[in-house]
Amino acid sequence: xxxxxxxxxxxxxxxxxxxxxxxxxxxxxxxxxxxxxxxxxxxxxxxxxxxxxxxxxxxxxxxxxxxxxxxxxxxxxxxxxxxxxxxxxxxxxxxxxxxxxxxxxxxxxxxxxxxxxxxxxxxxxxxxxxxxxxxxxxxxxxxxxxxxxxxxxxxxxxxxxxxxxxxxxxxxxxxxxxxxxxxxxxxxxxxxxxxxxxxxxxxxxxxxxxxxxxxxxxxxxxxxxxxxxxxxxxxxxxxxxxxxxxxxxxxxxxxxxxxxxxxxxxxxxxxxxxxxxxxxxxxxxxxxxxxxxxxxxxxxxxxxxxxxxxxxxxxxxxxxxxxxxxxxxxxxxxxxxxxxxxxxxxxxxxxxxxxxxxxxxxxxxxxxxxxxxxxxxxxxxxxxxxxxxxxxxxxxxxxxxxxxxxxxxxxxxxxxxxxxxxxxxxxxxxxxxxxxxxxxxxxxxxxxxxxxxxxxxxxxxxxxxxxxxxxxxxxxxxxxxxxxxxxxxxxxxxxxxxxxxxxxxxxxxxxxxxxxxxxxxxxxxxxxxxxxxxxxxxxxxxxxxxxxxxxxxxxxxxxxxxxxxxxxxxxxxxxx
Numbered sequence: 001x002x003x004x005x006x007x008x009x010x011x012x013x014x015x016x017x018x019x020x021x022x023x024x025x026x027x028x029x030x031x032x033x034x035x036x037x038x039x040x041x042x043x044x045x046x047x048x049x050x051x052x053x054x055x056x057x058x059x060x061x062x063x064x065x066x067x068x069x070x071x072x073x074x075x076x077x078x079x080x081x082x083x084x085x086x087x088x089x090x091x092x093x094x095x096x097x098x099x100x101x102x103x104x105x106x107x108x109x110x111x112x113x114x115x116x117x118x119x120x121x122x123x124x125x126x127x128x129x130x131x132x133x134x135x136x137x138x139x140x141x142x143x144x145x146x147x148x149x150x151x152x153x154x155x156x157x158x159x160x161x162x163x164x165x166x167x168x169x170x171x172x173x174x175x176x177x178x179x180x181x182x183x184x185x186x187x188x189x190x191x192x193x194x195x196x197x198x199x200x201x202x203x204x205x206x207x208x209x210x211x212x213x214x215x216x217x218x219x220x221x222x223x224x225x226x227x228x229x230x231x232x233x234x235x236x237x238x239x240x241x242x243x244x245x246x247x248x249x250x251x252x253x254x255x256x257x258x259x260x261x262x263x264x265x266x267x268x269x270x271x272x273x274x275x276x277x278x279x280x281x282x283x284x285x286x287x288x289x290x291x292x293x294x295x296x297x298x299x300x301x302x303x304x305x306x307x308x309x310x311x312x313x314x315x316x317x318x319x320x321x322x323x324x325x326x327x328x329x330x331x332x333x334x335x336x337x338x339x340x341x342x343x344x345x346x347x348x349x350x351x352x353x354x355x356x357x358x359x360x361x362x363x364x365x366x367x368x369x370x371x372x373x374x375x376x377x378x379x380x381x382x383x384x385x386x387x388x389x390x391x392x393x394x395x396x397x398x399x400x401x402x403x404x405x406x407x408x409x410x411x412x413x414x415x416x417x418x419x420x421x422x423x424x425x426x427x428x429x430x431x432x433x434x435x436x437x438x439x440x441x442x443x444x445x446x447x448x449x450x451x452x453x454x455x456x457x458x459x460x461x462x463x464x465x466x467x468x469x470x471x472x473x474x475x476x477x478x479x480x481x482x483x484x485x486x487x488x489x490x491x492x493x494x495x496x497x498x499x500x501x502x503x504x505x506x507x508x509x510x511x512x513x514x515x516x517x518x519x520x521x522x523x524x525x526x527x528x529x530x531x532x533x534x535x536x537x538x539x540x541x542x543x544x545x546x547x548x549x550x551x552x553x554x555x556x557x558x559x560x561x562x563x564x565x566x567x568x569x570x571x572x573x574x575x576x
Contacts, residue, residue: 190396305508503527
């Protein structure tokens, strides 16, 4: 009987345990199918979905040494910096002050910045507070070695410009777009952004419930394609010297802006391009006016004034309408469509040759030349010399200028256009037009990217492009006339001891509110050298300097930069 009783008790225990187990299983099933159903359904769906974007490397940009093709200098590269951030809730209350002191000391914080840091670290429930961007590896290591509670770093890639403000208006900078991705702005970074950025890739496949990639599952991998590298035509040494000298005049004469372009007239390669004011692309937001991002050489068209006269004289020579010795009689004044036009300082020159017209920069003489050409042919030559359209140099924000007034039928527009007023042009358009005068009448297409280097090793070399605008004979005649301008005319401040220079000065009133300013003028000096076989064409321009004439502002800078370039390349003199 006792055995039977014990058996019955055992059966009861087993039954209870069985019922309990069944209850647990049912409850678990209820949770799985009810309470946790959404969670596990999501995991199940995720079994078939994995996508990871693969980011490419942004291409680098380089200056070069045009004398030694083996030497290149980084102009825009990628650099690893570190983001320093805090988790304030993890910082013990008694460590806040010492942590603040330590970090502020390493990061060279100002008293105000230190106060702000203390406020951030004192937020005892805050899970995240950024402290500093672009922390150097050295400082990162010093901070990490201190083992500070709640202080962390993470790596970030930034765009870095080793030369600072040098060529900033050529290079531009990178900033975040609406998607939070880095994109190029202005200059090379802006124009070549798609090429420099490369193409993103991706990894797609299946993953398990815990998120790991299933090794044997189907997957798709598209590798990211890194961006191209760019080798610029800019010579680093020429760039530094030219921009330094331009800045001296800019500051001395308190100009509003300044531009300088040094070009190889036979190819169109830009050897130096300076724009003032400039900025540091490493800290591009630290500017008072965003207009400094714009390159004065390509973005701000202006009425060029007398530097335009050789272009029209060259057209008349090309058409056979005048020679350097053709004469006319200047009375000092012309009345056209009711408008009185005078020479500078109201001078009268009497009988003058075409060479005298350029030497003395006679406005009425240029009107006489323009009338012989005729308005239609006048406009044709203006367009042939590249005005009214972008050059296609490969820089973001290039403008075309405005020559629409020259299409109007009223004679006054062609008359004032003959001496460079009533329409606008960029410094780049002007220096390119003079390049045609320096290279046998062939106008080059300017370019600033020498090589495009693809990640696969392929290299695209820019091939120079030129077009005929005037005959070689007309080119020789205008060159001789411009040499005379420097030797005997208003441009003698650019005269050089061992070299002939062909150049022209221009001091043009600045249009404002439909009228010309009585006080402000643009000063431009542009020409080429050595004149017998030109290796360079150079333009220097100052906006509204506190001086009267371009021959005292732009011309001396032209001479100094020209002399440096000739010495730099060891070009022998052509003056006998």
